[in-house]
Amino acid sequence: MLRFGHISICIFISIVLCGVVFGAERFPPPDFDESGHELPSTDYITNITPRHTIYNYLDVAVLVAALSLSSWFVLKKRSRRSVFILMVFSLVYFGFWRKGCICPIGAIQNFSLSIFDHNYALSVTAILFLILPLIFTLFFGRTFCAGVCPLGAIQDLVVLRPIKVPSWLESSLRLFAYIYLAAAILFAATGSAFIICRYDLFISFFRLSGHLNMLILGCCFLVIGMFVARPYCRFICPYGVILRQLSRLSKWKVTITPDDCIKCKLCEDSCPFGAITKPTVEWPQIGYTKSRKLLALLILLLPVLIFLGGFGGSSLNRSWSRMHATVRLAERIYLENQGLLSETTDASSAFRATGEPIEDLYDQASVIRKQFKFGGWLLGSFIGLVAGLKLIIPSIRRQRTDFQADSASCLACGRCFKYCPKEQVRLKSLSEKQEIADDDKI
Amino acid sequence: MTIEKKSRRKFLKDGLWGTCLTCLAVVAGAFAFKKRDDEKVWQLDPNKCVACGNCATYCVLEESAVKCVHAYAMCGYCDLCTGFFEPEPRELDTGAENQLCPTGAIKRSFIEDPYYEYTIDEPLCIGCGKCVEGCVAFGNGSLFLQVRHDRCLNCNECSIAAACPSQAFKRVSADEPYLIKKAGHT
Structure with a gap:
């Protein structure tokens, strides 16, 4: 009797399983002859379309505009205030409005995945987001970091009382960014994970929701960021290390002074990121x-x-x-x-x-x-x-005679400009010219 | 001597600069011409879905972008719907204690004897997949989950995809962003 029960259960299960495997409907859909009921359609869902591609190109256009403006504000207009306003705009647009996706930092991973995975082809937006800031950096330095990057912007807003990080510590901590970059490429290339996106510190702020751990970590970084300016940009950002190397070669660089350096040392401590290098001393003969x-x-x-x-x-x-x-x-x-x-x-x-x-x-x-x-x-x-x-x-020692912004570390924020007396002279002469022009109008 | 040295450094630097720029241009050009592709969006394959419930909890949105869809053509219009009722319902009515859906998002309406129609009140659906699990296990599998693209933020790495146990999430073309279950396929 027991055996019969087992057999019947087995038969029942195999029938059910066959039904699953062959896709047979267990309960045939009725045809509603009696009531003439019409089946509702499921097609409505296909009318809910994703964001139109044209908006992605709009993002690219905003990126180009922001990069151009940022470069112009830093190199030509030399105005920290304008850079700041642009930075806040970028934070709102790329951060809170676009919810932090797509960003050039994460696009590194899409790029590496598309090289190694033939089934995954990169979208035009992703490649443009990756390449454009690099090209701008080759020409104008890290103006992307200054006014366009939403992750940089959110940290820049909380800089309160920056302390100086010793250069050996800064250099050693930066090794983490290289490890992060290499790991991100490895994990993306093998199709395992996009760790830059997964462990994005500030995206929970942009989306106003997210995993608790990342939110806590993000808060910690913002608190640290009050005293160690832009910790993510300096020690962790994997895109930042690429920009660092490219900005060494950049055609036009951020200069602290609009004129010749008079070595007054006034700008010496003005950089919260420790990116101002002093003139070198004489080579020590001893040792x-x-x-x-x-x-x-x-x-x-x-x-x-x-x-x-x-x-x-x-x-x-x-x-x-x-x-x-x-x-x-x-x-x-x-x-x-x-x-x-x-x-x-x-x-x-x-x-x-x-x-x-x-x-x-x-x-x-x-x-x-x-x-x-x-x-x-x-x-x-x-x-x-x-x-x-x-x-x-x-x-390796290099001869430097002026106070300079170290092109690799300089985030092009423009904080140092106002410390330079020559810059004050320039601004004054500008305003004098303006006054003369105004007088002429009158 | 110093002038010569400077110019050599400058020459090398300019060369490197040019190389970098060319490389970037070539990469951009190669991708633009060769591997140009549509925008991709995330979608889940309902045939791989095991209705584990991760869609409801892992989405970065507070209310998941994944919601339930009903393929009416596949539905058996059962009175005892295993997607609607708890495994052993006390009565076959719309009492909350009998319903499987934690938010009461499925509406049951009488059509003709013995058939009932089940429609989904989408604003209430949280994408937990409880009804999907019941429907696939004992019914026709006409209830299934889909990512709603009006809600989806299209994150670079979908959090649900990273947590999906059956690897049902994949990137699909934005032109055909849904994977709808059709009658005759499992």
Whole structure:
């Protein structure tokens, strides 16, 4: 009797399962001969369309306009007030209105994914958002950071009493931005995750909702940002490190003084980002041989660092590959099959319900792991290279006679302008000219 | 000597500058011509969906962009609708204790004996997928979830996609932004 019950349950289950697999409708839809009821249509939903593409081009147009204005305000008009107004506009438009998507920082990931994943093609908007600020930086320096980036803007608003970060600390902390950039590219290229978007600190403010952890972290950064100006831009922003290198080459650079520097030291402490470099002192003759030896040692250390970084990065492939959903799933299924885990997750039961062979899943996971192994080498050696160069660069001395804005670190905010007496003279002469012009009109 | 040195540095710098600019232009050009693509939007494949409930909780919007859709052509118009009623309803009526939907977003209306029509009051729907789960498990699977593009912010990385256990979320062309269930397909 019991056996019969089992058989009947089995038959019932297999009928139901067959129904699911072959898509047979368990309850045939009625034809309503009696009442003549007409079926409502589901097509209404297709009339709810996404944001029209034309608005995406509008975003690009606003980006170009903001970049141009920012460059003009900083380099030509030399007006902090105008940059500030533009910055607030960008915060409102790209931040609160567009809810922080799309942004050039995140577009790095779309770009890397589109290179490595043939099924994913980049949209024109994404490529323009990535490239345009880079091109502007090649010409005008980091004017994107000054007046266009909403993440920079929200931090710039809270700068209260900036303290000076020692240059060695600043340089070491900045290594994190390089790691972040490399990791973001690796995770995006393997199709695992867009970590820049996932761990965006300020997007919860723009959307006025978000994960609690990120909201708390964002608040922490804003509080830190009162005393360490723009911490995200300086130490974390992965796009910032690209802009840094490009702005070293930029055609026109931000200058503190509109004229020749008179070395009055008035601007010395005006930069909240520590981007003003002092004139160099005479080369110390004592210890010259010693520093040469040190430099030689550091240069020899560079390949070692690159190798160690690569080795370390590659050996972490197991933990890194867990960012990919397929690898996570494969590991979970493996553990469940080994009997090490008794409970199933939504993901593992969903996979089992599809009936796909487990071997295929394992194969996919091992391919992804291999990608991470190779990518880990690249990522690690890149970080090793950056770390090595960071050690070498302080040994290189350059002759500077003026107070200058360091083109790499300068965020082109224009705070230093008003500290320069020559700038005051320029403004005065401008207003005098204006007065003369006004007098003429009268 | 110093003049020569300066000009050499300047020459190298200019060369590097030109190279960078050309590279950027080439990249932009190559992408614009070769891999030009439509804008992409997020959508979930209802055939992969397991109605886990993540859509309701993981969306960055307070009220999820995912809501339920009813493919009426697939619906069996059952009296005992497993998408509408709790597993063991006390009575087959619209009493709140009998309903599966936590917000009462499904309206049940009598058509003819023994058929009832179930329509979704969309402003109330939170995309939890409880009705979808019931309908797929025991019914025809005519209830399914879809991302509403008037609500979706189209985040660069969809938070629900990152949390989706069955990897049902994918980027689809903005020209055809919905994956509607049709009769005859599971």
